[in-house]
Amino acid sequence: MTTISEYAQDLYGTTADELLRSLPEEAQREGLPAIHIPDEVGRLLQILILTSGVKRILELGTLFGYSSIWMGRVLPEDGHIVSLEAETRHVEVSRRNHARAGLEGKIEVRTGAALDVLPQLEGQTFDLIFIDADKVNYSNYLDWSLKLAHKGTLIVADNTWRHGDVAASEADESGRAMAEFNRKLAEDRRLLSTLIPTRDCGDAVSVAYVR
Numbered sequence: 001m002t003t004i005s006e007y008a009q010d011l012y013g014t015t016a017d018e019l020l021r022s023l024p025e026e027a028q029r030e031g032l033p034a035i036h037i038p039d040e041v042g043r044l045l046q047i048l049i050l051t052s053g054v055k056r057i058l059e060l061g062t063l064f065g066y067s068s069i070w071m072g073r074v075l076p077e078d079g080h081i082v083s084l085e086a087e088t089r090h091v092e093v094s095r096r097n098h099a100r101a102g103l104e105g106k107i108e109v110r111t112g113a114a115l116d117v118l119p120q121l122e123g124q125t126f127d128l129i130f131i132d133a134d135k136v137n138y139s140n141y142l143d144w145s146l147k148l149a150h151k152g153t154l155i156v157a158d159n160t161w162r163h164g165d166v167a168a169s170e171a172d173e174s175g176r177a178m179a180e181f182n183r184k185l186a187e188d189r190r191l192l193s194t195l196i197p198t199r200d201c202g203d204a205v206s207v208a209y210v211r
């Protein structure tokens with residue numbers, strides 16, 4: 001039987017632009033991991049950006065630039081993305097891909113471990129913050145996100161279910177860290193948040209609104 005993710009991919013796959021369609025395979029051929037967002041998350045990010053009038057975006061975890069291209073595609077003329085990436089190889093590939101997408105002027109990739117680079121952004125605010133880097137630091141990233149947020153900022157976090165790891169009694173370090181992140185997101189009264197299943201319920205994306 002067809003799964004909902006396969007169905008959605010068939011339904012929408014042909015409407016994705018040429019570049020986005022070819023990037024994942026190309027990156028895999030170059031030895032980069034295929035851990036980019038699924039298309040349903042790309043579409044959700046685009047809808048959130050358009051409906052909330054998002055202009056300033058912070059992304060944690062660039063990889064080969066796939067999710068930032070999804071977001072950059074719908075950003076207004078004066079929109080801007082700052083994306084943080086620890087691996088220099090990923091930074092190189094993502095910059096090349098951003099240029100191919102014609103988005104090099106809108107997306108700025110900063111190299112370094114996110115926790116080292118985030119202090120450079122102190123004092124700025126972002127309309128949408130997309131957390132998708134190392135899972136063990138998600139709670140630290142949430143603390144930073146709240147510092148860099150204003151009323152109405154959207155905080156979106158990928159991979160918040162991890163095949164149920166977050167609810168398992170014997171989860172690994174990443175699973176435990178993610179469970180803690182989910183709890184913080186749910187309990188923080190400054191936030192209104194929810195968890196949306198992705199990848200046939202194998203994973204989830206969390207969306208939080210800063211009140």
Ligand code: SAH
Pocket residue numbers: 035036037060061062063064065066067068084085086087090112113114115132133134
């Ligand atoms: N958002 C991307 C996928 C990101 S995968 C997309 O969907 O297209 C996670 C990325 O986070 C990897 O490229 C990895 O190198 C990077 N990363 C891991 N630890 C990091 C850290 N401490 N700081 C910044 N980036 C990190």
Ligand code: MG
Pocket residue numbers: 035036037132158159
């Ligand atoms: Mg992810």
